[in-house]
Amino acid sequence: xxxxxxxxxxxxxxxxxxxxxxxxxxxxxxxxxxxxxxxxxxxxxxxxxxxxxxxxxxxxxxxxxxxxxxxxxxxxxxxxxxxxxxxxxxxxxxxxxxxxxxxxxxxxxxxxxxxxxxxxxxxxxxxxxxxxxxxxxxxxxxxxxxxxxxxxxxxxxxxxxxxxxxxxxxxxxxxxxxxxxxxxxxxxxxxxxxxxxxxxxxxxxxxxxxxxxxxxxxxxxxxxxxxxxxxxxxxxxxxxxxxxxxxxxxxxxxxxxxxxxxxxxxxxxxxxxxxxxxxxxxxxxxxxxxxxxxxxxxxxxxxxxxxxxxxxxxxxxxxxxxxxxxxxxxxxxxxxxxxxxxxxxxxxxxxxxxxxxxxxxxxxxxxxxxxxxxxxxxxxxxxxxxxxxxxxxxxxxxxxxxxxxxxxxxxxxxxxxxxxxxxxxxxxxxxxxxxxxxxxxxxxxxxxxxx
Numbered sequence: 001x002x003x004x005x006x007x008x009x010x011x012x013x014x015x016x017x018x019x020x021x022x023x024x025x026x027x028x029x030x031x032x033x034x035x036x037x038x039x040x041x042x043x044x045x046x047x048x049x050x051x052x053x054x055x056x057x058x059x060x061x062x063x064x065x066x067x068x069x070x071x072x073x074x075x076x077x078x079x080x081x082x083x084x085x086x087x088x089x090x091x092x093x094x095x096x097x098x099x100x101x102x103x104x105x106x107x108x109x110x111x112x113x114x115x116x117x118x119x120x121x122x123x124x125x126x127x128x129x130x131x132x133x134x135x136x137x138x139x140x141x142x143x144x145x146x147x148x149x150x151x152x153x154x155x156x157x158x159x160x161x162x163x164x165x166x167x168x169x170x171x172x173x174x175x176x177x178x179x180x181x182x183x184x185x186x187x188x189x190x191x192x193x194x195x196x197x198x199x200x201x202x203x204x205x206x207x208x209x210x211x212x213x214x215x216x217x218x219x220x221x222x223x224x225x226x227x228x229x230x231x232x233x234x235x236x237x238x239x240x241x242x243x244x245x246x247x248x249x250x251x252x253x254x255x256x257x258x259x260x261x262x263x264x265x266x267x268x269x270x271x272x273x274x275x276x277x278x279x280x281x282x283x284x285x286x287x288x289x290x291x292x293x294x295x296x297x298x299x300x301x302x303x304x305x306x307x308x309x310x311x312x313x314x315x316x317x318x319x320x321x322x323x324x325x326x327x328x329x330x331x332x333x334x335x336x337x338x339x340x341x342x343x344x345x346x347x348x349x350x351x352x353x354x355x356x357x358x359x360x361x362x363x364x365x366x367x368x369x370x371x372x373x374x375x376x377x378x379x380x381x382x383x384x385x386x387x388x389x390x391x392x393x394x395x396x397x398x399x400x401x402x403x404x405x406x407x408x409x410x411x412x413x414x415x416x417x418x419x420x421x422x423x424x425x426x427x428x429x430x431x432x433x434x435x436x437x438x439x440x441x442x443x444x445x446x447x448x449x450x451x
Contacts, residue, residue, distance in 0.1 A: 003178060003188065004048065004074055004083060022071050028087035028156055032141055034121045037096060038154045040088035045069035047086040049150055053179065056082055057232035059158060059170045062110040062148050079230060082175060086153040094119035095140075096154060098147065103139075103313045112148045114160060116140040128329045135327070137311025144309055146172075160309075162256050164195045164205060164233065171233045173256065180207060180235075183227035184220065192246055194260050196237065204236040208259060210243040211271065221274050228276070239263065240271040248399055261342065261383075295344040299366045302339050303359055306332065318360035326359075336362075337382040346370065347381025 011021045026046050027039035040046045048070050055063035065081055068074075077083055090096040098106040098113030106113040118140040125135035146163075147156040162173040173193045181188040190210040195203040209220060217240055224238050245268055247255045262268035303326070304316045310327040322328040328336060333356075337348040346369040348356075356362050402409035407416055 004070060004085060005182070005188075007070065007085070008073060021073075024070075026085050026087045028115075028145075028147075028154060030117075030143060032123045032136070032143075033094070033117055033119075034123065036091060037094055037117055038088045038090050040086065044088075045071045046088075047151075047153060048074065048083050049086070049155060050077060050081050050083045053080055053082045053175070053230070054232045056084065056157060057172050057175050059112045059146055059163065059172055062112065062150075062155075064110055064150065067150070082179065084155045084157060086150070086155055089153050090119075091121075093121060097140075098149065099142075101308075103308070109150050110148055112146050112157065115143045115145045115147050115154070115156070117143060126329065134329050137313075139311060139313060142309050142311055160305075162194075164193070166205070166233060176207075176231060176233060176235075179231055180224065180227055183230070184209075184223045189254075190243060190246070192254050192256060192259055193235070194256050194263075196260060196263060205233060206237040206239055206263070207235045208239045208241055208246065208263070210246050211240050212243045217272055225276065234277065236275070236277045238274040238276055240273075242269055242271070245269060250400060257339075257342065265387075267387075295346055295366050295370055296363050298343050299340055299363060300359075302336065302343065303362065306336060306339075316359060318358065318363065320359050321357060322359070322362070323357075334382055334386070338386070340366070341381055341383045347383060349381055350385055353382055 007021075007024055011019065011024070022045065024046055025040040025042070027036055029036040029038075046069060048068060049062070049064055050066040052063040052065065055061060065078075070085070074083065095118045097116055098111070099116055100106055100113050116139075122141055123136065125133040128134050144160045145156055146158040146160060147154055149155070158172040158174050164171045164173050164176075176193040177191045178188055180193070181191045184191075186209070192208045194206055194208070196206040207224065209224075211217065211220070220240070221238060224235065228234055247258045247262070249255060259268070263270075300316070306328070307316055307326045310332070312326055316326075320326055322333065322336075333353060337353050341347045344366070346366055348365060348369070352365055356365055398410050400408050400410055401412075407414055
């Protein structure tokens with residue numbers, strides 16, 4: 001989701017070098033489409049839509065208040081307005097459309113739906129290391145992104161997996177993050193909003209802020225409380241963590257699910273946790289685990305949502321095979337097991353997961369896990385195994401902090417990257433071999449006892 005503050009900062013930073021605002025051309029793309037899907041035309045200005053915050057937050061029908069181009073800096077939004085920047089129109093050879101939860105095409109302007117893509121540059125599927133190609137459905141690639149069209153241009157507003165559901169309504173975590181960041185005058189990269197699920201079945205809408213020693217937590221807390229009046233969904237908890245502690249993907253995206261897990265298991269340092277609304281009292285010291293009560297139903301819902309993301313539009317029935325009918329490869333199965341544990345607190349072990357072939361097998365396993373004593377429900381689960389591997393192999397989730405040519409700054413240390421030489425075939429070139437050897441001696445051998 002492109003934000004005008006980011007555009008303003010970029011233009012201001014490079015204006016002295018002759019960079020003009022009209023050169024900004026927002027676009028939308030993904031690896032499966034190799035790479036760009038939509039783009040603002042070379043001779044066209046980038047457009048924006050101003051709308052009611054509540055309409056964007058609910059991810060339903062967008063109530064448009066104003067439209068225009070941002071060739072010039074935009075005036076501030078009104079108290080109940082937010083702006084969304086267009087990412088242009090589909091490139092030649094590509095089709096882009098929106099569908100609702102029943103995979104029905106949305107024809108109207110200003111109505112949110114999941115973005116689907118098809119065309120000449122879309123990959124035929126995902127190559128599975130343990131088998132054949134995991135084909136993308138002929139009906140189009142389901143991106144997992146939510147957007148709307150306005151006058152032929154696409155506007156992207158959220159990722160499906162980051163939606164917060166309250167009282168049967170959808171709310172955009174991304175919009176909450178942006179509004180809160182703007183209210184506090186802090187970078188959007190330092191703020192994450194999630195449904196915490198800290199207590200089973202009683203998740204709290206939680207804002208996590210990355211801070212450092214110079215930040216006044218009391219002032220920030222007061223600012224968050226003031227911002228509550230303008231947010232479409234009330235925040236219930238405020239958590240302060242060290243700046244830089246919020247996990248990201250290698251492409252810089254915030255990992256909402258991992259942040260939720262880290263908060264739950266205590267693996268992230270917390271400077272302070274402030275309840276913004278009263279914690280609901282436990283009934284006689286007993287917390288009713290509503291999610292676990294309906295663990296089978298929750299599991300069905302998780303399977304259905306994942307299947308839809310894999311392009312399966314048929315009704316999900318118990319006899320369906322996870323791999324053959326739903327297209328779940330080994331990585332998808334791990335994601336499935338981790339999501340089930342996150343939502344139901346029932347951990348599926350690696351052995352159990354390997355034995356599960358059909359939806360019926362999975363539901364049966366969930367029922368068996370429910371009958372176990374609580375302390376045994378997550379012992380050596382797939383999630384625990386992944387966490388153990390991450391702990392034993394720390395480079396699993398390393399993030400590149402800075403790049404200068406082949407030199408990468410990771411965890412405060414500079415290393416030299418030769419990994420891409422292999423898949424490009426350059427390691428067979430004598431000149432490349434001759435130039436790589438000195439760098440290996442310089443950067444690798446001093447840090448290890450053997451090559």
